[in-house]
Amino acid sequence: MRLKIKNCCFRLRLSLMAGLLLLLPACGGQERDDSGLRIGVTLYSQDDTFISTMAQNLERLAQEAESTGDLKITLLISDSRHNQTTQMDQVDRFLARGCDILFVNMVDRTGAAVIVDKAEAEGVPVVFFNRQPVDEDIRRWENSFYVGASALESGTLQGKLVLNAWLQDRSRWDRSGDGVLQYVMLEGEPGHQDSLLRTEYCLKALTDGGVEVERLDRDTANWNRSQAAARMGHWLEEFGGQIEAVFSNNDDMALGAIDALSETDLPLEDWPLIVGVDATAPALEAVAAGQLYGTVLNDSRGQAQAMLDLAQALYRGEDPAQAVELEDGHYVWLPYELVTQENLSSLPES
Secondary structure: OOOOOOOOOOOOOOOOOOOOOOOOOOOOOOOOOOOOOOOOOEEOOOOOHHHHHHHHHHHHHHHHHHHHOOOOEEEEEEEEOOOOOHHHHHHHHHOOOOOOEEEEOOOOOOHHHHHHHHHHHOOEEEEEEEOOOOOHHHHHOOOEEEOOHHHHHHHHHHHHHHHHHHHHHHHHOOOOOEEEEEEEHHHHHHHOHHHHHHHHHHHHHHHHHEEEEEEEEEEEEEOOOHHHHHHHHHHHHHHHHHHEEEOOHHHHHHHHHHHHOOOOOOOOOOOOEEEOOEEOOOHHHHHHHHOOOEEEEEHHHHHHHHHHHHHHHEEEEHHHOOOOOOOHHHEOOOOOOOEOOHHHOOOOOO
């Protein structure tokens, strides 16, 4: 399929500046002066370390693609700052400014149908990423796609991290000596699919492995490091040394737990076992330091590459299934990978 290109007064090349909201170009009635690929990228929040890394990888890989090919690629990156209305406005502006493809990291996954319908009306393919819309919305149009990794898999692997640690050195982690793993759980947004699946399946991996568990407490921290630090600080006051493991739905919250523990006089060897998900750069530093027992690699570079490969194929009117491995015609799934100190040096570039 050859994409529809609209009129726009000028093109603005944007370089991603960490932590800054990037501005959108103005529009007008003048013809575009080239046939380059314009991609509108809307993020749920650049405060999220993983999402910020995704945006940086998109920018880096787009520049690499330009340098090795004959296609100019312009990324227009915007931060929705957790606001679904803002994100809808950004989508409208991207469409009005002649973007050829939309990359959408949903604020609210239930709002995807509206975006798909808007994109279809303009003949502009849309690629959702990281925050998965419901399947019915993805399937509303043949040129609607999702690129990401299975939240169920990430939860299972996180549970296996703790299971392996427990089986290998139970005397270290079972501080109460009762044969039961006492834990606290830091969860992402209430009702968020990744949060629900990671929470469920990390525990299922343990119980399937024959480990008895006891939840001391659970709370949402909305993927946020400072919120997680506050929750963990409260739990340390309430439960102290009873906490044997800290499950966190993402690395930022795991780092928040580490921040809270760092404020105590507890020596590192007496810290609970802490695990996260994403394998962000700060988390990998914490793994190397022995503060974070392990995490689960969420391949941001691989996802960004798949998105750009998909976008270029769609722009050129090629079969997207020849550019990426599509499942059910709409999905690109990338695998997760366990990360501990043992394999840090062998991880792929993020």
